[in-house]
Amino acid sequence: MAAVAHLNPPNSPSLSERRRNHNFRLLSVVSASAKNKLRVNGINGFPSDDPCLSLRVAFQGSHGAYSEFAAKTAIPNCATLPCRSFSDAIAAVENGRADRAVLPVESTMEGTALRNYDLLLRRDLRITQEISLFVHYCLLAMPGVRTTELRRVISHPMALAHCGRAISQLGLRREPVEDTAGAVQMLRSHRLLDTAAIASPRAGLLYGLDVLADGLQDASWNVTRFLLLSKPVTAATTVSGKAKTSMVVAHRGGSMMVLLKVLSAFSSRNINLTKLEVNNPSIEGQGPVMVLDVKAMGSLRAFSHLIYVDFEGSTEDFRVQEALEEIAGFSVFVRILGCYAADSNVYDLHY
Numbered sequence: 574m575a576a577v578a579h580l581n582p583p584n585s586p587s588l589s590e591r592r593r594n595h596n597f598r599l600l601s602v603v604s605a606s607a608k609n610k611l612r613v614n615g616i617n618g619f620p621s622d623d624p625c626l627s628l629r630v631a632f633q634g635s636h637g638a639y640s641e642f643a644a645k646t647a648i649p650n651c652a653t654l655p656c657r658s659f660s661d662a663i664a665a666v667e668n669g670r671a672d673r674a675v676l677p678v679e680s681t682m683e684g685t686a687l688r689n690y691d692l693l694l695r696r697d698l699r700i701t702q703e704i705s706l707f708v709h710y711c712l713l714a715m716p717g718v719r720t721t722e723l724r725r726v727i728s729h730p731m732a733l734a735h736c737g738r739a740i741s742q743l744g745l746r747r748e749p750v751e752d753t754a755g756a757v758q759m760l761r762s763h764r765l766l767d768t769a770a771i772a773s774p775r776a777g778l779l780y781g782l783d784v785l786a787d788g789l790q791d792a793s794w795n796v797t798r799f800l801l802l803s804k805p806v807t808a809a810t811t812v813s814g815k816a817k818t819s820m821v822v823a824h825r826g827g828s829m830m831v832l833l834k835v836l837s838a839f840s841s842r843n844i845n846l847t848k849l850e851v852n853n854p855s856i857e858g859q860g861p862v863m864v865l866d867v868k869a870m871g872s873l874r875a876f877s878h879l880i881y882v883d884f885e886g887s888t889e890d891f892r893v894q895e896a897l898e899e900i901a902g903f904s905v906f907v908r909i910l911g912c913y914a915a916d917s918n919v920y921d922l923h924y
């Protein structure tokens with residue numbers, strides 16, 4: 574169960590409103606006529622009035638992927654570095670080709686992307702920032718292609734999952750590819766006339782495809798939370814404003830008892846949790862999750878039970894330090910994944 578309270582700021586729709594299915598809109602073709610607008614907007618179609626692009630952010634996918642929007646929203650003047658996989662994006666930070674990597678970690682429709690979290694646990698990177706984006710999906714096709722000519726749809730697995738109902742209504746065969754913008758690029762470069770891609774309207778404009786339908790997501794409230802990651806810094810980081818900390822508690826058994834004790838360590842000190850996710854991979858018939866022990870010369874340790882916790886507060890706070898000490902006393906492995914400024918905003922991109 575993922576508690577994604579931070580994705581529901583006070584003015585957001587209620588849970589029932591979010592769950593209520595909404596209908597996507599089939600459009601009479603909005604052709605790529607607005608393409609020129611992008612050209613004047615600077616690098617990769619993003620506004621760029623500052624010529625000194627400072628931080629380099631690696632993301633999985635091609636230009637126009639949602640992760641790139643997340644990076645640009647979090648750090649407006651950053652330079653973005655497309656990577657084939659999330660592992661490559663993380664490696665780019667480790668080997669100095671990038672200063673940050675951006676990773677989608679959970680969505681209101683599907684909960685936590687555990688595979689991405691698992692990836693994070695294997696490497697020595699820290700969370701420096703969180704960003705939540707409202708994700709709109711479009712159905713894109715080669716110019717002139719009509720919906721009735723389509724047989725197949727390609728996109729990132731998360732996008733295909735978020736648009737399951739619309740895809741079934743359209744009667745299309747779904748095929749997962751690495752990322753949404755990559756799907757658009759593939760359509761374009763192979764001139765696929767029986768295939769549509771699901772991606773952002775901006776990706777459609779970037780690669781000159783027609784928008785056949787928009788608002789394709791099954792739920793009207795579709796928010797994805799991304800994390801920005803950097804190499805660990807040795808100096809203590811001070812977070813200005815409200816801080817949030819992400820951690821993992823890993824162990825090899827007795828999962829309910831550990832969970833209750835962890836919850837009690839926080840609740841007895843009035844520390845508010847913003848995320849709680851329990852991952853017992855063996856229940857799913859999967860092998861253990863490998864976690865890098867940054868204190869033990871970077872060795873990897875296998876765990877069958879993992880508890881991901883995000884809480885309000887910083888590791889500098891006395892109450893938090895007490896809670897962490899109490900948890901460390903339960904013979905479990907604890908790793909702080911990052912302490913960063915809490916951002917409860919949901920950013921909506923106006924494409």
Ligand SMILES: O=C(O)C(=O)Cc1ccccc1
Pocket residue numbers: 633634637638639640641677708729731732751752753754797
């Ligand atoms: O494929 C992309 O564009 C990504 O950045 C991954 C993704 C896919 C769907 C929703 C959010 C992020």
